[in-house]
Amino acid sequence: MAQIELRVPDLGDDKDVPVIELLVQPGDVVKKDQGLVTLESDKATMEVPASAAGKIVALKVKVGDTVSAGDVIAIAEAAAAADATTPVGAPSGANPLPSPPPS
DSSP, X not given: OOEEEEEOOOOTTOOSEEEEEEOOOTTOEEOTTOEEEEEEOSSOEEEEEOSXXXXXXXXXXXXXXXXXXXXXXXXXXXXXXXXXXXXXXXOTTOOSSOOOOOO
């Protein structure tokens, strides 16, 4: 499975913004747009959302670190596309249509 770098989005003019809270830990499975960390600038407190869904394999920041736009927050292992489309409990390649009744 592919690994994805989850990065800090554009923060406008803010640079070196402190990380005040970690919202995920290695091993957590996150959805796209789920909060990863909370940052606190002079103007606002904001959550950094995940740019993709996956399983967190490593955090690259800790509370007290400072980050800027483009910095890597975490490494995630992307879920395979097939895993995302197979219904829970259905074997992969299962026929979604019922078999016709015997004649």
